[in-house]
Amino acid sequence: MQKKHICFVVPNYPTQSDPVYTFVRELVCSIAELGYPCSVIAPQSVTKKLLKNKSARPQFWQDFVNEEVWVDVYQPRVLSFSNLKIFGTNLSAHVSQKAVIRVFRKIRQRPDIIYAHFWHSGVTAGLISKMYKIPFFVATGESKIWVESLFPRKTIQKALADISGVICVSTKNLDESIELKLAPRNKMIVIPNAVDPKKFYKMDKREIRSKLGFGQDDFIVSFMGSFDQRKGVLRLAEAVKQVEQTKVIFIGSGNLRPTGEEIVFLGKLPHNQICEYLNCSDVFVLPTLAEGCSNAILEAMACGLPIISSDLSFNDDILTDRWAIRVDSMDVTAIAKAIRSLKNDDIWCKKMAANALEQSQEYHIDIRAKKIVRFINNSINDEKEVQNDNQEIN
8 A cells, every 4th residue: 555645844954064953854754764755844934044144945855865765855935024923923933834835735746644843833734734635743842832922822723623643752742732722632642752773872982082082081971952041051061060070061052151171072063973972971961941852862862871851741751760860950059969979879870871771772763753653544544434433424
């Protein structure tokens, strides 16, 4: 039986030179490798590119997964208007929505399914679903669901009324979606994020430290994420200063810049080099205040690192005390204490590292892709059974 064509509606899509939303590409490519024709619609803001002095991307290009598999990528150019609203609708969101619908109409091989990443894309997917009578799904992974800041409540309810299913990256996302009345519980499933094991894996620490010039006897903490208040980059920097003879790697960029002699690396890295720097570390620390499901944590676990992170609910699905210490992310002293406890107990640290590596096997992207495809197919079949039952009753 021919597999259905899935169209992904997403906020952005990565290229080699612009590695944004890499997690979106990994899922799309994994599903394409399962034999499903895949296309992507990802509007690009020419306003933002002009402000950042970047060249606009082609409006259509093909992302080659391998010699036999590729993804059609549509990137219509749109203007963005910050938070300007007209009749309760964010103007930028409205312009992007119109661009997505316009592009969808022009796709020659009409998609059979729409998969929207984040709830605001789901509103657009719901409108397309009504126009073409095809099922649509929403993946919710926002650190905080903000669709109501873009569209009026009535618009959201109308667009999402016939939703086929929701893939939540955490129980926290599921609960928040239910609280906002975006979809019923019986149409939701929790499938945490995942990593590509070909890109994130365990290396020999001594060899990679020698290659990159880090001290063999240093205890090294690593951080990866935006340098901002939410991710806690300065809270970690302050905590590390409280732990004697500890070094730190900061991977990322942003407005907040940590300083100190204990910093052995600070800055952005190409996606294909992150694995090496994580493997130089003894522990991964992310004192974040809000997440959907942290890709950075899962990538660190795949490199065999114990985790120190938040005790808030968004980590409940992926962290236990077998491989993680969970703390109040606003408490610098607690963060420092957790780091010190692992530094001073090498046996415990190595045991947690081994547990993290073992657990990470559950979070491979190919496994996640299969779970999502199974959920989509089962949801569509259930809808057909209900329709058939209704026809028989009538």
